[in-house]
Amino acid sequence: MAGAAFQGRDGRLVPARRVAPVHDSVVINSRGIGAITLATRLAREPAFEGRVIVAGKPVSETRQLIDGCTLRARSIDYYAAASDTSRDDILTGIYGPEWRQAETDRQMASVARMENGRARLVRVEAWMTNKGVKRDRSEGAPLSYGVRNSRLMAALNEKAASCGVRFDDSGASTWDELRALSNGKNPLIVNGTPKPVAGAAWQHQPAAPKHFVAAAQMAFTAPRLEAAGAIARQDSFIGIINRDGAIDMSVFYPFKDPLSPRAAYYGIFYRIVRNGSEAMREGHQSALRAEVEAVGAALGLAPDDADQTSAVAWVPVSPWRFTPSRQTGVLDLSRISGAGAPIITGDGMTRAGLGALAAAEALIEGTPPEPAMNRALSLYRRLNMVQAGAMAWMPGVTEWMLSRKPKFALMGPGKSRDWDMWAGAW
Incomplete structure (x- = not known):
């Protein structure tokens, strides 16, 4: 092996x-x-x-x-x-x-717009699947x-x-x-x-670092997943919100945890904070927490004991x-x-x-x-x-492209599947 x-x-x-x-x-x-x-x-x-x-x-x-x-x-x-x-x-x-x-077989994406504390998904499309893979890889991995x-x-x-x-x-x-x-x-x-x-x-x-990633995440149950109709079981989801001149990005993935047996998904929202300071931390984390709950609701998800499963982060960005x-x-x-x-x-x-x-x-x-x-x-x-x-330097372009053609906007990251950066080398 x-x-x-x-x-x-x-x-x-x-x-x-x-x-x-x-x-x-x-x-x-x-x-x-x-x-x-x-x-x-x-x-x-x-x-x-x-x-x-x-x-x-x-x-x-x-x-x-x-x-x-x-x-x-x-x-x-x-x-x-x-x-x-x-x-x-x-x-x-x-x-x-x-x-x-806990398995993801298809990845979906959309722009989300916040309206009176609720999220509206603009257009949900698949940007990566486990079908149509290279000849030397297994279909459906x-x-x-x-x-x-x-x-x-x-x-x-x-x-x-x-x-x-x-x-x-x-x-x-x-x-x-x-x-x-x-x-x-x-x-x-x-x-x-x-x-x-x-x-x-x-x-x-x-x-000392100048830039940071702020994040908020939690576990979710899926009481209305089918009724909401945005994604299906074994789908993951990427959603973005253009907030104050930069992208807040989310991912929601199928999830399994023996300590949280009701949880079916986990979700996270994150943002790159350029020239960040400790004074900015709480404000960004609060906004991201509200967004992860709002987009989760739009997907038909509900927080699973958020007081026990949620967490926030503030981590430095280092050179590439x-x-x-x-x-x-x-x-x-x-x-x-x-x-x-x-x-x-x-x-x-x-x-x-x-x-x-x-x-x-x-x-x-x-x-x-x-x-x-x-x-x-x-x-x-x-x-x-x-x-x-795309998140921090070109938020307007990123939002414009993703709101119109999600699969095209994520063509570059989507090709990473062919480089064995998602499914394994099956």
Whole structure:
């Protein structure tokens, strides 16, 4: 399975040649998706067997939708490759045997107009389906799934443990504490969090961020989905609202969560805030919260215990160019994988898996992981930058095109299906 899962067009990964690694052990300070994918792949390699330690708090599962929930089907390929298992095994670990409820087969889009607190959808059309695929890909393969981030993390952590990853719950987080956990002579410290590792020496200190992504999301039931008639079961939806000279964008995806058994969809609204400040945060999040509920209602959805499932975010935008590690002796896994505008293209989980595998193969081969990660992620960053421009720099053009010809307006992102950036390499 691992070899087959590499055979995609998005990252053009190849398995490592077996060369003596530079490092003899790895200590990772996170149990997040990218960190645990890297740990799982390395733990299976003889050179690192018994020498991969993950430090960090155990995964705490709650109903709240913190972090990303859009699980592109291509992501499953990367998680399966890391643990040398099948797609079905990964999906069963996440959802149990019935994952169809969370599956997207067709993606719809429309402009939404807010009128007296209610959303009116202008024109809903399909912009991506799982039909008419390239000859070397399977017709009808799922495009994506909706998942609570902490549920995915828990499933991948369980898989990592079965592959030989060692876990440490001591609370170690500083440079000295992490190095002390290593059972090798030349350990690599991997930073799976956005913040720098305390006590590690700087190679270069990035400038403070100027731009941010604001977001609000929650789980939904679907009491009027068929009556509303905008989308069907197993459809996802993209909707935009032109607010105060920039685009607020939403996605709604089929969703399955054992902690919220009534939920059938999750929805999120987000916006790029240029030259943002902390004083702007609450206002944008409040507006986005109102929009996600209003567009959800237009689709026939209703909030599922919003006080328990909803969450807001305010995350910095980083450059799209080559991203190095910031600190000496530390691989900046999270920062490199997430470079660009987080959230907006729904590929955070995919990039975490892809970046982790690229780093793992480089470490096994004994070559620097940063160039490998940056090469593998280049296509995702390019599309992320194009979407950021459409949202923040050309909102009027974006709204005009999407209100008239949604499929044409999203032709570029729609072609990403052919590059294995949605459905896996089936």
